[in-house]
Amino acid sequence: MMYYNNKINVNLLGYTVSTSTASARAEVSLYIYPYLKNEIPRLMSLRTGPQQPHINKGIVDASPIILPPDEILQRYYKNVDALFEKIYNVAFQNRDLIQLRDWLLPMLMNGQITVK
Numbered sequence: 001m002m003y004y005n006n007k008i009n010v011n012l013l014g015y016t017v018s019t020s021t022a023s024a025r026a027e028v029s030l031y032i033y034p035y036l037k038n039e040i041p042r043l044m045s046l047r048t049g050p051q052q053p054h055i056n057k058g059i060v061d062a063s064p065i066i067l068p069p070d071e072i073l074q075r076y077y078k079n080v081d082a083l084f085e086k087i088y089n090v091a092f093q094n095r096d097l098i099q100l101r102d103w104l105l106p107m108l109m110n111g112q113i114t115v116k
Contacts (some may be wrong), residue, residue, distance in 0.1 A: 031073060032065055033107055039063065 020099070027111065045051035107113045 028067055028073065030080070031067070031076060033084075035065060 038071055043059060046059045050063050068076070104113070108115070
């Protein structure tokens, strides 16, 4: 999971390469996603550093996340897996539609194509 440009990114590939990224075990990343989505504005308000503000380790350590036992976590995933799958699908569809819009709009505006 990564926060960038006011968005939280869930990395489905299972790895990350960055010095400014916090990672979570794959088994719990989707469990803590809703929590982080709500918690990010508070954490961002606590950033330090004049040139490159960042959330330091002390801030993260002072923000505990309660993880349920594995049995409860498995039941949680059983209930929300389909929901997160829909969220991913809509996000990918939105990305594709944005690319299509950005490709078509200039052609519509300069008359290369028309709509009938």
